[in-house]
Amino acid sequence: MLPETGFVIFAKRDCPTCELIEPVLQQLSGTDTCLISQDDPAFPRNVSAVLDDRELEQSWRHNIEFVPTLIRMEKGREVDRTYGWDVREWRRITGQPDLGKGLPEFQPGCGSLSVAPGAAEHLQVRYGESGLKSRKIELGDWDDPIEACFERGWSDGLPVVPPTDVRILRMLSGTKRKPDEIIGRIPPFLPECTVEKVAISAVMAGCKPEYMPLVLAVVETALVPYFSLHGILATTSFGGPIVIVNGPIAKKLGMNWGFNALGQGNRANNTIGRALQLLVRNFGGGRPGEVDRAALGSPGKITFCFAEDETDPTWEPYHVSQGFKREQSAVTLFQGHGVETFHDDKSRTPEQLARSFGMGLNTIGHPRAQKAHAVIVLSPEHYAIFRDGGWGRKQITEALNRYSVRPGKDIIAGADGIPLGIDPGRANEMVPKFAPDGLLIVRAGGPAGLFSGILPGWGSKPAEVGPVTREVRE
């Protein structure tokens, strides 16, 4: 029992300072003092009434950060506290002028077990209020939580991390934003989404708490009307949201822009993109064969997220081209299909490579198709050819637009016996493949390989739908 008026002392055997002051603890033990041990109820020795706090409930309730901690209580209220061993403080609080005679005057304590890494959220859930508002779903004792998530339709086909209170609270610790803050309405059914629901999705996707500011920025950017998240979900076409990350946050989160940048293997890349997709699936209600009408879809609809390589100072990163500073973090959402490849290991000058690239770009979708947008993922070796010839982002973009223009006669409907094509009245025009500003060039990839990636865009009406870039605030 804790005394209404008296002293409460928290200690643990595995703390040299607590061991040092064991005689003090023994001396203080008595009816108005409660000794509480975090790790061994037989410590301090020869004291009969040590309160066993191996479950850390009392330590959590008293907000203990260090041991030893001495608390003075008066009529059930805490009126004084000290921690570590400071002989003057202990004497002042206990009113015993000879306490700890012969001991060193000062020795710092140790961390309380209740604040050990990972303990906080467990104790919060066990003894306090989680504060979470989402419906609680109890499982049977023998249920496999991962299977339970599958059975409820919460999965994209891969196992998800079961969203327990502890994991959700840890995820929420990654953002300063309040769990009940509403961040927008998620397509297709447009329910209002809170930070808490985003955190649940991030848990299920496998994110770490430090990803939360980026995950929130990804979701908010995807909700900008110009991006048309509903459209890219509901389309019969292939694509989904592609997330491109720029600025210091990419390095901070350990994102991949090098070897296999568009592939598997990096936790941040893969889970951040997946968190958005799971939110649309589970919270927005967008499921394949229902509102998601994709005929074939693409693997990128599980996750598609990567960072730009900003390590070459000669290259202007994409977000800088959109008016952000290098030291700002930004995220770009692009409605894109899977990766198309562009191979050219023969070109050696910028002019050769740009002409060749234009030819490659012409085939995306269909050689006669008009495309509003495409992302070019320029590999280091291809970029080196442009860079060594003195070309930067501006020259490359202009040249790729120039060399992807087609003679109208080649792409009109009916030419070569193929009905698909543009209005035959345009046979004498030179027709651009892309909308003005339709090419987004980012740099990524491993150091060797004379090929680049093309991510064809979904929309064909740039006035209505297109990529969106927003700052990531931490």
Place this chain on the structure above:
Amino acid sequence: MNEALRDPTAETSSVKRARKTPPKSLEGLSVGLFSIGKTRSPEFLDQVEKRLAERGLKTKRFAKPTNAKTCPPEIMEQVVRECDVVLVGLSD
């Protein structure tokens, strides 16, 4: 003992409404012809409109501003207000 999970969904339940019984005849009804904004929707609906006009039926045309986005609620409300039945053209 398993820890409880939290629901990742929007925790809404759909209200099931009975479908309106299709009319036995279109005689005297206002027929909405609704284009979702795909390239060839109007072409398809023109044909339907012509056929219905030949039968002396009254039609009204509606359209989403773009196929890339959902229909603005005002347009849907207008369709509900002004039509008895509606045909949606999905054609590419």
